[in-house]
Amino acid sequence: MGLMMKKGVVTDADGHEALPDAKIQIVEVRQPDGVTARAIHDLSVFPRLAVGDTVLMNTTAEELQLGTGGYHFIHAVLEPSMEAAEPGPGPGHIMKLRYTSLQRAVLAAEEPDSPHHETLAGRRTLEGMPVLLGELHSMLPVAVCWLRHLANQAQPGTKELRIAYIMTDGGALPLSISLHAARLCGLGWLAGTITYGHAYGGDLEAVNKYTALLAARHILQADIAIVIMGPGIVGTDTVYGYSGMEVGELINAVHALGGTPVAIPRISFADPREQHRGISRHTLTALAVAALAPCSLPLPLLRDPGKIMLLKRQMQQYELDRLHRVRWTEAPSVDELDAALELYGRPVTSMGRGLREDPSFFAGVCGAASVAYRQCLYGQDRQDE
16 A cells, blocks of 8 residues: 545535644545545645545555555545635745655745845855754743743843744644644744755745754844654654654754754653653764764753663663763743643644653753753853753
């Protein structure tokens, strides 16, 4: 089974809105067998769907029972129920999803027709900008909330923090699928978004990770960039076969451009899978194998001595203290974390677990954000007392 497609008719076009700021439409579709299913429609491909539209859906992920959240994806509108304006060609000549039936042209920030071409043509460094690098998309809202929490506690007169989000093509390709990015943009908490590679839909488009990083610094004027793939990490239960391996490659890119890479460790003591207990094997492998340059690796000083002991054993086993700058950071209390997340206004979970179920995960993200914030303020990577 390589590709599964099914026709259907839209029966509800307005009853399942995701977020006001989201660029997707969630509809109910009746399939030929009479079964009704939910489907996601990317509004950058075709205007809003209406009841009665006949559509073609990609049902592959649901047929394989993969973790797509129970949704099919609209591939094409076969018979619009009413006359709709076809989207016209936009600016730009850089193709994403190249050589597929869904290839589309975007205006990349670095191409000659872009108003930012000269900026990127003359820039070669990130000027020390701290860059938070994570594996799971759920790390994004936690990191932004904690950075804002720290900024709100800063001395009066401290420069307002500008945060850019760069979405890689390691997970979902359309930025519109990210409800977290939509929420953060709607709140005005991001200076902008960037998509690179075959990911698309950001405020800025870039050809690769290097120009995406430079765009964050020199076009969006970011103080801190956060680079994390979209929803939908891939794993295979092999040592190297997971999309989060890109974290090591991103460390290399940030280092090469003169930035300050700060790795967000994936930590859990609630995940039943042994490979994700303590520091996830994904984090350990990316940092020990794929990262050829050093980064800051913050680890939280959890209150349980047994948990601290496991983290230290893992760090020593993978020689992370030799390869990287390990920083032990004070773990915030659950109440403090809860207060930082409250203004986000939406529940944040990772692998289905919230703050109360897996506080170590949230502490790991916030520790990394704290180190990046201090780097932004003081221009140096300082060890906690």
